[in-house]
Amino acid sequence: MTPEEMSRIHGAAFVHERGWSAVEFEQMLAQPYIQHFSTVGGFALTRTLAGESELLTLAVAPEHQRRGIARTLLMQWLKNSAPLADTAFLDVAADNNAALKLYDSLLFQRINLRKGYYPRKGGPAVDAILMSRDLTQG
DSSP states (O other), rough: OOOHHHHHHHHHHHHSSSSOOOHHHHHHSSTEEEEEEEEEEEEEEEETTEEEEEEEEEOOOOOGTTTTHHHHHHHHHHHHTTTTTEEEEEEEETHHHHHHHHHHHTOEEEEEEEEEEEEEETEEEHHHHEEEEEEOOO
16 A cells, blocks of 8 residues: 555544645655555554554545454454564544444553543544553463
8 A cells, every 4th residue: 555545544534633644654664663554445554663562553444444444454463463562552532432442342451541642623632542452362
């Protein structure tokens, strides 16, 4: 998937936030320790380093949502990270109920809160819920 496609999907998926530009995705993909997982309509970017793997962003185009794409991308990330990391981390907007339900179903635990972390267009910032999952459980 090209940085331009990633930017288009990200912007469409995160309408209440500033979507990442193609240049930002290109720069991110050029960094060491970055993994990229993609399929038709969606992608995930992760960083695995020093025994930890972090989900940097996950986006599914609105016309492809509710088809299991996010779950598939997350499972690819977790499977590929397990040999390299002990723990997986992510953060999610507190108002993103669909994502929270998905992460809960994949055994992520809520470990902390970042107040006002996600800026919103035309509204107050939303808290981020930090979540983690032990990758050594199998």
